[in-house]
Amino acid sequence: MQRRMETTSTPRGAGIALLITLATTVGGARAAENLLENGSFESGFEGWATTGPVSIGNDAHEGSNAARLEPGSGQTAEVSQWIEDLTPRGRYTIAARIRTTDRLVPPILGVRNGAQIGKAHGWVAIDDENRWLERRFEVHVDDDATAFEVYLQGWQTDRDAVVEFDSVRAWEGRQPPPEADPGEPPWAEAPVITIVPDAGDSLLRNPGFDDPDGGAWALGLNATIETVDAVPTLRLLSTADTSRTSQPLELLLPPDGEWTISVDVRTDPDVVGTVYFTGADEFLVTRSFTNTDWQTIELDIQTGDRWLRQGKLTLENWKNQPGSAWFRDVRFTARGDEWSPTVESPPARTSEVFFDDFSDGTLDPDRWLISGKAWGGDNGGVAPDNVILVEDFDDGEPIIALRLEAHGDLYSGDLEHNGRRTRVGAAIATRDYYASGRYEVRARVAPEYGTCTAFWPFHYIDHRMGEAEYWHEPNPRRNTEIDWEFPTDLAGSDTGNFSFTKARTNSWGGQFGGEGGEHKGRKVLTDEFGKPLDLATEALDGRYHTFTIEWRSGSDLGDEAINRDDVGSVRWLLDGRLVDELHDVEFGQGNVPFRAARFWLGTWFPAAGYAGDVGWTGNPDFDTTAAHIAWVRITPFDEPRDQWVDETVPNLAWAGPDEYPASIDPIESITADINLDGRVDGGDLAILLAAWNTALAEADLDGSGLVDGGDLARLLADWTMP
Numbered sequence: 001m002q003r004r005m006e007t008t009s010t011p012r013g014a015g016i017a018l019l020i021t022l023a024t025t026v027g028g029a030r031a032a033e034n035l036l037e038n039g040s041f042e043s044g045f046e047g048w049a050t051t052g053p054v055s056i057g058n059d060a061h062e063g064s065n066a067a068r069l070e071p072g073s074g075q076t077a078e079v080s081q082w083i084e085d086l087t088p089r090g091r092y093t094i095a096a097r098i099r100t101t102d103r104l105v106p107p108i109l110g111v112r113n114g115a116q117i118g119k120a121h122g123w124v125a126i127d128d129e130n131r132w133l134e135r136r137f138e139v140h141v142d143d144d145a146t147a148f149e150v151y152l153q154g155w156q157t158d159r160d161a162v163v164e165f166d167s168v169r170a171w172e173g174r175q176p177p178p179e180a181d182p183g184e185p186p187w188a189e190a191p192v193i194t195i196v197p198d199a200g201d202s203l204l205r206n207p208g209f210d211d212p213d214g215g216a217w218a219l220g221l222n223a224t225i226e227t228v229d230a231v232p233t234l235r236l237l238s239t240a241d242t243s244r245t246s247q248p249l250e251l252l253l254p255p256d257g258e259w260t261i262s263v264d265v266r267t268d269p270d271v272v273g274t275v276y277f278t279g280a281d282e283f284l285v286t287r288s289f290t291n292t293d294w295q296t297i298e299l300d301i302q303t304g305d306r307w308l309r310q311g312k313l314t315l316e317n318w319k320n321q322p323g324s325a326w327f328r329d330v331r332f333t334a335r336g337d338e339w340s341p342t343v344e345s346p347p348a349r350t351s352e353v354f355f356d357d358f359s360d361g362t363l364d365p366d367r368w369l370i371s372g373k374a375w376g377g378d379n380g381g382v383a384p385d386n387v388i389l390v391e392d393f394d395d396g397e398p399i400i401a402l403r404l405e406a407h408g409d410l411y412s413g414d415l416e417h418n419g420r421r422t423r424v425g426a427a428i429a430t431r432d433y434y435a436s437g438r439y440e441v442r443a444r445v446a447p448e449y450g451t452c453t454a455f456w457p458f459h460y461i462d463h464r465m466g467e468a469e470y471w472h473e474p475n476p477r478r479n480t481e482i483d484w485e486f487p488t489d490l491a492g493s494d495t496g497n498f499s500f501t502k503a504r505t506n507s508w509g510g511q512f513g514g515e516g517g518e519h520k521g522r523k524v525l526t527d528e529f530g531k532p533l534d535l536a537t538e539a540l541d542g543r544y545h546t547f548t549i550e551w552r553s554g555s556d557l558g559d560e561a562i563n564r565d566d567v568g569s570v571r572w573l574l575d576g577r578l579v580d581e582l583h584d585v586e587f588g589q590g591n592v593p594f595r596a597a598r599f600w601l602g603t604w605f606p607a608a609g610y611a612g613d614v615g616w617t618g619n620p621d622f623d624t625t626a627a628h629i630a631w632v633r634i635t636p637f638d639e640p641r642d643q644w645v646d647e648t649v650p651n652l653a654w655a656g657p658d659e660y661p662a663s664i665d666p667i668e669s670i671t672a673d674i675n676l677d678g679r680v681d682g683g684d685l686a687i688l689l690a691a692w693n694t695a696l697a698e699a700d701l702d703g704s705g706l707v708d709g710g711d712l713a714r715l716l717a718d719w720t721m722p
Contacts, residue, residue, distance in 0.1 A: 032171035035083050035092075036150065039168040041065040045079065052077035052154075061097040061132040061166040069163045071105065071154035077163075080151040083170055086114075086141045089587045091562055093175045094150060095136035096168040103129050105154065105161035109137075109168075114148030116140040116588045117512055121474035122155075132166070134178050137474045140562070140588035177468040187465035192216070193345035193646050194250035199336030203259075204247055204313065207330045209234050220244045233328045238271065238321035245327075249311030252339040252656050253279075253303050261299040261313065262331040265289050268323025274316045275327075277301060280309040294328075307339070307658045341369050341654040346646045347433035347596055351638045354430065355698075357631035357676065358389060358400045361664040363428070369598070370655035371427040372417070377608030377615065380420025382427040384655035386603075389664050394442070394544045394630045395678035398667045402428070402629040406451040406603040408620035423620060425451060427602025433459070434634050435596035435642035436568070439549040442630035442676070445486050446603045447536035449498055450620025453627040454604065455547055456483045459597035460510075462648045475514020480593035482507045482570055484547050486535055487617055490522040496611035498618040500536035501525050505572040505580040509591040519591040521572070521580040528577065544630050548573040553594040554584060555640035568592040568641065594641045599634060603627050631676055672718035674698050679720040688715055 037047030042063050044056050054077050057068035069077035086092065098107035103124040110120030121135045141148060150170060154163040180187050192205060206215030209225045209232040219225075222237040223245045236243040253259070267273045267290055276286035277299055285299045301308075313332065317325035356367060363370075374381025386405035391398065404426040407415065417424045434457065445453035459480040463470040470476050485504035489497045505521030525533045538545065554568030568584040570592055584592035603626065606615035613619050674684040691699040691707045699707045701714040 032093075032173070032175060035086075035170040035172070036081060036168055039170075040166055041067050048079050048081050050079050054079055057164060059164075061099075063166075066099075066164045066166040067152060069107070069152070069154035069165070071157050071161070071163070073158045074156050076156045077154040078151055079153075079165065080149055082147055082149050084147045086146050086148065087172070088141055088145060089116075089143050089562065090141045091138055091173055091588075092141065093136060093138050093171045093173065094169070095134065095171075095175075095178075096152065097132050097166045098124075098135050099130065099132050099164040099166075100124055100161060101130060101163075102159055102161035105157050105159050105163060107135075107163040107165060108151075108153035108155060109135050109165070110151050110153065111139045112149050112151065114142055114145035116142045116585075117517070119474055119513060120153075122153075136169075136175075136178070136471050138174065138472050143587065174472075177471045180465075189464055189466035190646065191464075191648065193342055194340050194651055195342050195345050196340045197251070197334035197336065197338055199334055201334045203249060203251060203332045203334050203338065204330055207332070208232055209328065214245070217245050217247050220246075228326070228328075231328055233326055234315065235324050235326055236273070236315065236317035237324045238317045238319055240319060242316065242319040243325075244314055244316040246312055246314040249313065250340070250651065251311070253301070253308040253311060254337050254339065254657075255303055255305050255307055257301075257303045257335060257337070259301040259332065259335065261301060262296055263315070263327055264294055264296050264329045265325065265327050266291055266294045267317075267325045268292070271317065271321045271323045271325055273325030273327075274318070275299060275314070276316070277311065277313050279311045281306070283308060283311075307656050309656060339365075339657055340651060341431065342650045343431065347644050349596075349638075349642075349644050350432060350434065351636045353636070354432070354434065354634040355631065358402055358629075359666055361389060361400055361666045363387065363389060363402065363660050365431075365657040365660055367431055369429050369431050370660060371429060371600075371602070372653040372655060373427075374418050376604060376606045379423035379425075379605035379607040380416075380418045382425045382602060382604055383415060383417035384426075384659045385415050385417075386424065386426035387428060387661050389661050390628070391664065391667065392628055392630075393542060397678045399630050400664060400667055402601075403626045404428070404446070404453075404601065404603045404629065405624060405626040406446055406448075406605070406620075407624055408448065408450055408622035410621060410623040412623065423605040423607055425603040425605055426626075427600055427604060429458070429598040429600040430634070431598070433596040433598055433644065434636060435594070435644070436551050436553040436637040436639040438633075438635040438637070439551065439599055440633040440635075441484075441547045441601060442544050442632075443547060443601075444539035444542070444544050444628050445500070445535045446625040446627040447500065447539040448620070448622040448625040449487060449618030450605065450614060450622065451603050451625060452485050452487075452606055452615075452617045454483060454485045454600070454602055455549070456481055456485075456600050457549070457551065457593070457597035458600050459593075459595050459647055461595075461645070473512055473514050477514040478595070479508040479510035479516040480595040480597045481510070481516070482549055482551055482593065484549065484572060488522060489611070489616070490524070491520070494522075496613060498613075498616075500534050501532040503572075503579065507570045507582050507591050507593065509584075509589065509593055510595065511589040516593075517589060517591040519570070519582045521582070523572075523580050525574055525579065526577070528575070533574070539628075544628075546575050548576070551593070552637060553592060553639045553641040563587045564641075566640075568594070568639070594643055596642060596644045599632070601627075601629055601632070633676075672701055672715040674701075674715075680715060680718045681720055684715060688712060 060066040108122035112118040222243040388403040392401040406425040463476040483506040487500040507519040508516035510516035550571040555566040571581040584590040610616040701711040
């Protein structure tokens with residue numbers, strides 16, 4: 001933000017004080033003291049230690065000097081400096097200006113020896129070669145340290161490259177984010193998230209062209225936003241090229257719906273302008289106009305018997321016409337039944353228990369999303385067609401199970417996804433977001449090597465430079481991810497020894513390095529007698545097991561998570577038996593997440609190569625396999641450290657409501673089986689008695705609205721004999 005300075009008469013001393021104040025103010029906040037000596041190298045390398053081919057260059061970002069590093073083959077160039085008298089457990093910000101002649105030889109800005117976690121920033125985008133760039137991140141001092149080492153590095157390389165550093169800074173605490181350099185466009189901020197609209201909302205962003213840069217509109221050739229009669233107006237000038245502007249509709253329109261798109265338009269004499277709306281399956285509604293005075297034209301949109309995808313509104317002036325077409329005030333109003341995977345932005349905090357046993361024979365689009373994404377290397381991702389509802393048995397009781405199918409390298413069927421017929425799995429996720437809590441899945445895993453059965457809360461952000469969080473870590477990405485994954489090896493000396501008696505129990509805190517600090521659990525699974533439990537054998541025999549993640553984010557002292565007063569944890573349990581646990585750190589950055597996430601269940605192919613095999617689950621030498629899900633329960637803990645923030649792209653590659661699996665007839669289950677363990681016994685009685693005289697839905701067996709003697713009678717009537 002720039003402010004106009006008014007000229008007034010001030011005493012000479014006051015003027016000097018004002019200049020000092022302005023010189024030490026950055027982005028509206030007072031700059032902190034630089035803890036590094038000679039950070040701009042104006043005194044050469046005084047205060048710095050050097051290794052390898054380093055020199056002082058005179059093409060600096062500020063002042064006269066910059067550090068010039070020329071790494072070579074087998075020779076790393078480095079400049080380093082210790083910072084003393086730091087506060088144990090304190091947070092510090094490290095910053096520098098960097099430049100490289102080759103993005104494949106990035107300048108490395110790092111901290112080591114005394115930091116809680118050593119960190120380094122070392123990447124440059126392809127368009128940023130030969131430019132001075134700002135780099136910064138935060139680091140914590142270890143709890144028994146009072147110093148750490150800052151280093152500037154050009155790593156050994158066979159490429160002919162020069163890396164440079166200038167304006168190296170270190171400050172105590174979190175600092176205000178920097179701003180774009182003068183003359184540069186403002187840095188991008190977080191994208192706007194499209195959510196389910198209310199009736200009457202605009203289905204378009206920036207419908208009045210209030211943003212001179214277009215906002216959500218893609219301004220094509222000779223497309224400008226001008227002010228005409230004090231009203232923002234889009235001008236499309238015809239030349240040898242067609243001029244057009246468009247905006248995609250990031251929503252699905254439901255069947256049997258009607259909408260009207262209205263826009264005020266005019267043209268210069270002898271010009272024909274056009275407005276058209278397109279969608280998938282060759283959907284097209286178009287209207288041309290030639291009026292030279294302002295008029296309102298309308299497009300009537302009717303979806304018929306199908307959901308409309310890939311909608312896009314385009315405003316156009318065809319090439320080789322003698323002038324401009326003009327547009328203002330576009331109206332495209334929601335009915336309220338349009339579809340977006342995301343309901344609210346940011347996600348709504350929820351403390352209600354989530355439970356679904358699919359007993360009504362449907363997969364509810366209001367509760368679940370079906371993924372069409374791909375990750376993990378050489379595979380076809382996950383396909384909506386592989387999500388199926390089937391009848392099954394759990395401990396002798398009939399159930400409806402969700403089948404998550406996976407197609408291996410021997411698959412010969414017709415299903416194709418992302419250009420692949422093999423290595424295609426299936427995955428679903430909750431539509432809502434959940435933070436700390438108990439996540440329970442009653443399932444039997446896909447019993448073939450080469451595919452992974454997994455259950456995991458997942459959330460990620462790719463911060464943009466216009467967000468303060470971008471400058472907190474070397475990598476802009478932040479993860480929340482806690483995994484149950486099967487099968488695996490135990491790594492180390494066990495690499496490649498895949499087994500369904502072993503599981504991965506991972507936790508990615510997402511708080512440093514961008515990807516998060518990973519707890520890489522590799523555990524042997526055992527039964528209630530302590531013997532190895534083979535989940536593949538169990539699945540082939542039709543036996544279900546309950547997989548639990550207990551995630552506690554804890555709480556901090558309100559000091560931006562530096563110090564915890566309640567240390568969080570993650571516990572992985574199989575049929576109630578503890579398999580692995582992780583406890584967070586008391587200060588700084590750990591591996592226990594705190595951002596609310598969607599909860600995923602899936603079968604997918606880790607196909608990036610591992611220990612001589614296709615992936616870390618082995619080789620997918622099978623035709624078809626599947627995991628089966630009997631029920632899912634999420635019990636929120638609602639802990640103080642939980643955060644509810646947007647993902648960067650929460651709406652990417654989800655199936656539409658018409659791509660969900662076909663419904664099947666519901667199966668009547670034991671009505672009094674409150675805890676859903678397949679039996680009516682003391683466990684159910686305990687829950688019922690604890691809920692006595694309340695309206696707890698699970699224990700209100702007779703639907704009277706109150707847990708009382710009628711419900712007790714129903715439970716005793718259904719009691720399961722030993």
